[in-house]
Amino acid sequence: MTREKIAQYNVKLHAFTVLEFIITLAILAIVTTLALPAFAQLQARLESKNIYPYLNTTLQRYKLHAVTQRQNVILCSTNNGQTCNQSNSWNHGILAIHDQNYNHRVDPTDPVLSFHHNSIHHGTLTWKGGATTTKIIVLQGDTGLPRGSMGSFYYCSDKNNQLSHKNALSHMGHLRHEKLNGC
Known part of the structure; x- marks a missing residue:
């Protein structure tokens, strides 16, 4: 036998059949x-679980920023990362803005500090509260506290009402997590 024929016999085919x-x-x-x-x-469970730490971290960051920069900081919902929403849906993102003239409103001349993209797909995040008719949170430059902006973030799950919860913002700027039975 030649070497070629021996090599031919030693080759084993390892392949799937169409049926397999x-x-x-x-x-x-x-x-x-x-x-x-x-x-x-x-x-949906992971999204619900991550809302509170995300909101708490964002609020604490901008409380600190307001105090250290001695400037009011406005937090609002946004769809495009550049302007505040007129609606109350915080699903797409949070915009942080310097309130340069201390009027507690977002003006076209107020500079944007940053945009935090939210990826909320299994529920809705809304804000209820505050002294203003617009859906914003104002963190004061002297203390970082949300004077006049107390309220709550409500997360309502589309998948399971047991995943819905409320995160109440206190006058000291702390969030308190509470379960909701439904939205």
Whole structure:
């Protein structure tokens, strides 16, 4: 025998047959179909769980910024990262703005400090409260406190009412997390 023929006999083919491939795809489709609702519920639970730490960190950051810079800071909801929303949906993001003339309103000349993108897909985040008719939070430059801006963030889950909660903003600028039975 020649070397070529010996090499030919030693080669083993390792491949799937069409039937094995179809069975594998069918099993994968069944497992995916069964796991998808559980995965969506897991994502909703994680989103609900992460709202409080995210809001608390954002508020504490801008309380500190207001005091150290001795400037009022306005927090508002935004869709585009450049202007405040007229609606009360905080799902897309939070905009931090310097209130340069201390009028507790967002003016076109007030500079934007930063934009925090929210990725809320399994519920809605809204703000209720504050002394102004607009849906903003004003952190005062002398103390960093939200005088006149007390209220609550409400997270209402689309998937499960047990995931809904309220984060109340106190007069000292602290958030208190409370469960809600429904929205």
